[in-house]
Ligand SMILES: Cc1cc2nc3c(=O)[nH]c(=O)nc-3n(C[C@H](O)[C@H](O)[C@H](O)COP(=O)(O)OP(=O)(O)OC[C@H]3O[C@@H](n4cnc5c(N)ncnc54)[C@H](O)[C@@H]3O)c2cc1C
């Protein structure tokens with residue numbers, strides 16, 4: 001069947017079985033390969049996408065569930081002109097990316113948090129990232145990056161400053 | 163595979179009756195089973211499009227006492243965030259998986275999956291929850307204590323859908339708390355969990371409910387302990403006083419996640435901690451043992 005949904009702000013339609021996994025629809029159907037598959041079992045968070053603004057595992061999400069809903073992948077958060085999102089910038093500046101496999105999922109979980117809370121504490125960041133595993137960084141710099149991003153994004157912050 | 167997405171509970175019950183399909187709620191258990199090949203449904207009946215099965219409301223039906231009604235399709239995240247719900251249930255929901263899992267997974271799925279370590283099951287038992295089951299024949303209501311029959315086994319017939327979870331308002335008025343222990347925060351499956359709910363008037367406990375999970379094939383109420391605690395004061399609570407009654411009730415096993423002895427000792431500590439939290443006490447085991 002034709003699956004119609006909003007992907008990264010644009011109405012899209014893609015031919016897929018309703019029982020297909022959204023991770024496959026994104027990667028194979030729409031060639032949006034920024035979303036990664038690690039475990040395929042809901043445990044690693046590499047496949048995290050935002051569904052109506054909330055982080056979910058695309059490996060556990062079936063295509064029939066996203067009809068008429070809003071999906072955001074890592075490809076959808078940069079500016080129209082290709083400028084990086086402040087969270088992406090903060091990940092780069094802080095050195096929170098090593099192999100990068102977990103990064104799209106980490107950034108989307110962080111975005112969902114910062115869309116809800118302007119200035120989270122360390123515990124809130126850790127809780128928000130609890131479903132995202134990283135085999136490289138040891139998490140310290142990832143948490144630092146999210147805190148740095150929250151300072152840059154806070155209302156009234158000087159975007160160029162940090 | 164067929165995939166059906168009914169928009170009403172009646173349509174879903176009809177589809178289930180005629181197709182003998184498998185209910186798909188959030189899919190956080192079912193999709194894992196499908197990925198692992200342990201479950202290959204011929205027909206999936208996705209209930210996420212049934213609006214009446216989502217949300218939390220207080221209903222007052224004539225002479226009967228008010229009831230808090232939770233749609234089975236309400237997400238675990240929504241349960242964790244709802245101020246209309248008692249602490250133990252919100253805390254249990256918050257202990258499920260990760261943010262991603264809580265956003266997809268439903269409370270109905272947690273109940274119907276019936277894992278002995280499911281984190282909302284002991285809270286529901288401690289709150290005297292009732293489950294409203296729907297089929298083409300109508301509805302029937304089952305007490306939470308009678309619902310679970312074994313690991314991943316329930317009284318649900320293949321053609322029944324869990325539609326609502328009901329909490330009597332009296333149980334929502336009691337103090338309650340949930341405690342669990344697992345390997346790590348986020349994603350950790352409980353090795354043991356406990357939920358208690360208790361009315362405390364002038365420091366004296368009554369209407370005590372204690373439910374423990376992962377220490378038997380089904381989540382259990384500890385009737386002996388509940389009786390022992392009734393009429394006692396919160397000041398007198400001490401792990402040493404609970405120990406015998408807790409151990410009498412539980413039947414833990416050794417498995418990949420921990421040993422039976424460890425589970426027993428942890429259960430005592432968790433039940434104490436949850437009771438202490440209800441009494442507004444600082445938890446911990448540092449004070450001397452009083453005898454009852
Ligand atoms: C990585 C990971 C971590 C997890 N961590 C935890 C945890 O810490 N604690 C915990 O308790 N659980 C945990 N789970 C398990 C799971 O997320 C929960 O059990 C969740 O609540 C299931 O809900 P669901 O809507 O996704 O169920 P589904 O997968 O859609 O369904 C589960 C089962 O119940 C049946 N079913 C669902 N809804 C109904 C209904 N209304 N009527 C009849 N049958 C129904 C389905 O047919 C299926 O057999 C985890 C899962 C994963 C993948």
Ligand code: FES
Nearest residue numbers: 038039040045059
């Ligand atoms: S690939 Fe989806 S959680 Fe690991």
Ligand code: FES
Nearest residue numbers: 099102134135136
């Ligand atoms: S940077 Fe390699 S997994 Fe996180």
